[in-house]
Amino acid sequence: MSDMASQRVTVRIPRKLSVQLRRQSRTHGLTESDLVRQALEKYLMSSPEVRSAYDLAEDAGLIATVKRAPQDLSTTKRHFQGFGDQPRKRK
Numbered sequence: 001m002s003d004m005a006s007q008r009v010t011v012r013i014p015r016k017l018s019v020q021l022r023r024q025s026r027t028h029g030l031t032e033s034d035l036v037r038q039a040l041e042k043y044l045m046s047s048p049e050v051r052s053a054y055d056l057a058e059d060a061g062l063i064a065t066v067k068r069a070p071q072d073l074s075t076t077k078r079h080f081q082g083f084g085d086q087p088r089k090r091k
Contacts, residue, residue, distance in 0.1 A: 011036075 013021070025032045057063050066073075073079050 021032050021035060024030075025035055028035070030038075054063070070076070070079065
């Protein structure tokens with residue numbers, strides 16, 4: 001760790017956890033900081049990655065699901081005629 005920049009973080013933990021940390025530190029011949037660092041790295045590596053809404057929709061099969069749509073659907077203005085207009089009220 002001495003060759004990388006480090007930042008100090010202060011965390012409050014319950015006494016029982018502190019005793020367990022100290023015991024593990026002595027048992028494994030590591031500093032308490034080393035054990036906390038290893039546990040944090042392991043936890044962060046096992047956390048699911050953050051994914052965009054687009055990626056989630058694509059994985060769910062919601063992207064490009066329109067069959068027989070015009071190739072120029074998103075670029076031709078005539079396809080947008082009436083889009084966003086308020087629906088007419090029925091009498």
